[in-house]
Amino acid sequence: MSAIRTVLGDVSPDDVGQVMFHEHVLFDIVPPGLTGDRHAPIGTEDRWQIDYRSNEAAQNALQTDRDVAASELAAYAQDGGSLIVDQSVFGLARDVEGLAAASRASGVHVVAAAGTYVDAYMTDKIRAMPSGALADRFVSELTDGADGTGIRAGLIGEIGCSWPLAPSEIRALEASAEAQRRTGAAISVHPGRHETACGQILDILAANGADLSRVVLCHMDRTHPDGTGIGPLLERGANVEWDFFGIEQSHYWMTDAVELPTDLGRLRLIRDFAAQGFGDRILVSHDICTKTRLRRWGGHGYGHILRNVRALMRRLDFGADLIGALLRDTPVRLLTLKETAP
Numbered sequence: 001m002s003a004i005r006t007v008l009g010d011v012s013p014d015d016v017g018q019v020m021f022h023e024h025v026l027f028d029i030v031p032p033g034l035t036g037d038r039h040a041p042i043g044t045e046d047r048w049q050i051d052y053r054s055n056e057a058a059q060n061a062l063q064t065d066r067d068v069a070a071s072e073l074a075a076y077a078q079d080g081g082s083l084i085v086d087q088s089v090f091g092l093a094r095d096v097e098g099l100a101a102a103s104r105a106s107g108v109h110v111v112a113a114a115g116t117y118v119d120a121y122m123t124d125k126i127r128a129m130p131s132g133a134l135a136d137r138f139v140s141e142l143t144d145g146a147d148g149t150g151i152r153a154g155l156i157g158e159i160g161c162s163w164p165l166a167p168s169e170i171r172a173l174e175a176s177a178e179a180q181r182r183t184g185a186a187i188s189v190h191p192g193r194h195e196t197a198c199g200q201i202l203d204i205l206a207a208n209g210a211d212l213s214r215v216v217l218c219h220m221d222r223t224h225p226d227g228t229g230i231g232p233l234l235e236r237g238a239n240v241e242w243d244f245f246g247i248e249q250s251h252y253w254m255t256d257a258v259e260l261p262t263d264l265g266r267l268r269l270i271r272d273f274a275a276q277g278f279g280d281r282i283l284v285s286h287d288i289c290t291k292t293r294l295r296r297w298g299g300h301g302y303g304h305i306l307r308n309v310r311a312l313m314r315r316l317d318f319g320a321d322l323i324g325a326l327l328r329d330t331p332v333r334l335l336t337l338k339e340t341a342p
Contacts (some may be wrong), residue, residue: 006153009101017082019331022285025086028062028093041293051292066098073106079303087158091121096151114141114153118160134175159168163192186334212237225267243287246300302331
């Protein structure tokens with residue numbers, strides 16, 4: 001039996017429509033050591049500045065209100081969204097019971113994620129685990145349930161990687177490969193901010209038996225902003241993801257060394273790689289992980305690609321098959337498990 005594993009149970013791929021593959025619905029991504037009031041309100045007069053320098057305001061980097069999550073998912077459904085993947089792995093305040101409640105209230109399918117984020121967000125216990133124990137943990141999250149619940153994850157990752165890789169992150173990649181071999185689940189990876197990071201990640205995954213055709217490398221927008229370096233990743237069989245859609249600014253708040261593309265710039269790169277025959281190995285999403293990008297706080301929300309970017313795709317002469325691959329077919333293929341646990 002082939003199925004997509006959601007927080008409310010396994011569903012048929014035939015019952016899933018348009019998908020956002022990389023989002024955060026409930027999350028706490030406040031950088032370790034960042035000071036400030038995590039629960040301070042975000043006023044209209046401050047909203048733009050907080051959004052522009054997103055890593056500097058603690059209150060912007062967490063959203064753990066289940067009612068807000070349900071409201072944002074309902075708005076996504078109104079834009080035509082059917083399924084959303086919450087890639088808030090362990091370390092980012094993963095709340096699978098909250099995801100289930102928001103899914104039930106909104107009618108949107110939600111997939112939760114197994115795995116760990118970057119070393120700085122790990123506990124000492126997780127940081128010290130050998131790769132075999134981590135693999136057992138990831139498999140259990142996929143087959144038994146995450147965080148002491150019976151709610152199962154349907155994806156491995158985003159597995160957090162820094163640059164250079166920490167030993168704990170290398171073990172997490174090794175564990176991800178083993179967990180994929182044992183479950184068939186796809187792997188999503190948050191690469192470090194260096195042009196060679198993605199290649200090194202693929203080397204580790206391949207050496208440990210991962211199926212690279214079921215590996216997604218995230219954040220092409222900031223890792224390879226002009227597209228240089230993406231071709232070799234695709235040629236190795238991996239999938240690549242542009243997931244900063246809705247961020248319409250060149251300034252990247254994490255470093256002055258990167259100039260971000262706009263939505264149209266992202267689409268031109270995607271069009272070029274699709275013309276080279278890679279259209280079925282490209283994913284798009286928003287990677288919303290701050291309040292100011294949600295509708296509640298004046299942001300674009302999870303439906304921006306469906307509501308606005310699809311028209312830009314047509315403006316750039318994207319064919320119906322490519323649009324269908326980006327918005328449904330490729331994420332559905334990657335989320336589909338060929339065997340499901342009883």
